[in-house]
Amino acid sequence: MLRPDPSIFDTDALIDAVIDREGRYVNHPADRGGPTCWGITEAVARAQGYVGDMRELSRGEATTIYRRLYWLRPAFDKVALRAPKIAAELFDTGVNMGTGTAAGFLQRALNALNRAARDYPDIAVDRDIGVRTLSALDGFLRARGKDGETVLLRAMEALQGERYIALAERRPSQEAFLYGWLANRIGDS
Template sequence: MTIDHLIDAVLDREGGYSNHPADRGGETAFGITAAVARANGYDGAMRDLPLATARAIYRRLYWLGPRFDAVAARAPLVAAELFDTGVNMGPPVAAAFLQRALNALNRGASDYPDMPVDGRIGDITLAGLTAFLAWRGAGGERVLLKAIEALQGERYVALAERRPANEAFLYGWLANRIG
């Protein structure tokens, strides 16, 4: 699956313009918040955000910037999940899920060293991912994906518990963002 396919899938899930009263992100277009659009040079009405601008933002901020493309070269299913999670929760949260899962799956650091959980994909994280996949083989990517999705699901439930207004989104998050 290419980044263009992943962006298409996010666009299908996110839809066009939205301004849900319970959404702390405020106005969005194609899932891009006004704050992100403004920070990336768009100054028009969110209802008019060009699709090409949204695509460029997704590619730059949610794929290339966090280095999920480097993850994709090793584990494409994991990279696809990190991209979608990054869109919904922020790339540092998605990257931290990968780091936490890799640390928990390294058998007490006997397969590869623990890494800092800093929410940034760097050489240490990529080396841990490579070592994990070499040790666990083809099935390892699916297990790693399950661990990341478990962390994601727990975060969604915790968000709804901490802020009751988020309960309006919980069903959709669980139905459309996990698995």
């Protein structure tokens, strides 16, 4: 089994960085997610068994939710064994846009970068990290080497940026968040 270099990849640090970026309690009127604490929406917290006031959601509870729902369940930990930068991007995008959307970005980028299926077969864009997606990622990394991870990351970020802009165009209320999304979610986040 492949192991990420711990000096490059640390799941706890990844989760802490997202929590720090998301901040404490927020209830912005334009945020369709409603009240959030540490970036965890009230609906997600309740679905995970939290019954208290959202202002009181502990950082530890948020960390547990992030690890379970946004790291392990979507199998981003399996991506980290192959491509730590891609896994970090999947996690961050998954927190902000949903893990299915993040996985779909990876799948779309892998399909577009496989040189007409010469490097590995196309995969279904089913928004789920499974055996075929991991196999395609392995094929991509074999064909393109470690520098390929950076190009794949750029492709995923391009898809993410386009989605943010389209969202702001469709729903002008979301323009309130566009600058921050582009500043904090695209690039070295």
